[in-house]
Amino acid sequence: METLDRVLVTLEGGIAGDYRGGMKGKPYRRQVTLIERGDWTAALAEIDADIPWQERRANLLIDGLDLPQTRGVRLRIGDDVVLEITRETDPCERMDTLAPGLERALLPDWRGGACAMVIQGGTIAVGDAIRIET
Template identity: 25%
Template sequence: MVGSVTAVSSNGEYSFTKPNRESVTLLAGLGVEGDVHAGVTVKHRSRIAQDPTQPNLRQVHLVQEELFAEVGAAGFEVAPGDLGENITTRGIDLLGLPAGTLLRIGDEAVLEVTGLRNPCRQIDNFSDGLLKQVAGRDEAGNIVRKAGIMSIVKEGGVVRPGDVVQADLPSGPHRPLKRV
């Protein structure tokens, strides 16, 4: 499975959205250099409140650009970085990847997919009603989360728009993504 990076974003302060950058530097075991969510232990406020010693399985947030067209058809305007993601991709089904997938990005960077982003009410603060577009239920009543995936940095490197994203699926039985 191959796709590409369409945008990269980071923010050194807690804010729902993240400004787009020319590049971001991924640091092994930490996340995006200078980003508020980088670190060995959890950095998301809700996770810190639960247990600040938890490992940070949410170092890098990725969203597939195709989601923007989907929510756009329902009347919502969303652009790269608006949902707080660090890397926006095109052409790769991020939500369909199994846990443990390695994403090779550009010349050096390698991310390991840890799970799904759990959409929160902040999405409605960004645009009222958007939460229902990115989190809902399927015909069987199962929760469907579309607000991207989370990952950890296995190998660091610089990531830029236009970089190739190669998904290497794990061997053995695949574990579906769960919220992290």
């Protein structure tokens, strides 16, 4: 995993450089994964661990917005990118290899994050506004 300050998001491939974004047919409903900073922090506090968020292997860390826990809700990031929430991102057993109990700590209330598909592509950058589309 690497962290980037700016990245291209496309309909065909999701986040540029992430091979999972273009997998499994059209449209792939797990092109982009998102996790809230507050949820990650809460899960780590629950198990008394300190692990960088990118170890979760989510594509985007969201801060300042409570991610909707509803399929079909659309998010706009920056001026151009629109994502549609498709489902919860289920934490896997790999989380317990990072810290015992982490998988379970990520289970409540979509703490493990949300999966989304790209509705409209563009470039996003750290600090871009993110909002729920109405």
